[in-house]
Amino acid sequence: MEIEAKGLRVNLDGAQWHSSDHGGPRSxxxxxVAFVDGGIAVRQSNNPDGPVLLFTRGEWDAFVEGAKDGEFDL
Structure with missing residues (x-):
């Protein structure tokens, strides 16, 4: 499956998806998350055939830094 967004076109057929160890089997x-063709793809683990979000490296880095800094804490 190919997706295109934000000037990126990525093929997800060979993507290696990684999930957090914190979710657990019942979550x-x-x-x-998959790092593919210069982009980062994100999908819901309990719906692997559902929609995929695609982020640029810069967007992903900003998100990770914001999470580390507590920017998204409630």
């Missing part, structure tokens, strides 16, 4: 709120 319904876990996502999976």
């Amino acid at each position: 319904e709120n876990c996502v999976e």
Whole structure:
């Protein structure tokens, strides 16, 4: 499956998806991440055939830094 967004076109057929160890087998709120063709793809782990979000490296880095800094804490 190919997707295109933000000037990136990526093929997800050979993507290696990674999920957090913190979600656990009963969690319904876990996502999976794949680093593909210069972009980062994100999908819901309990719906692997569903929609995929695609981020640029810069967007992903900003998100990770914001999470580390507590920017998204409630």
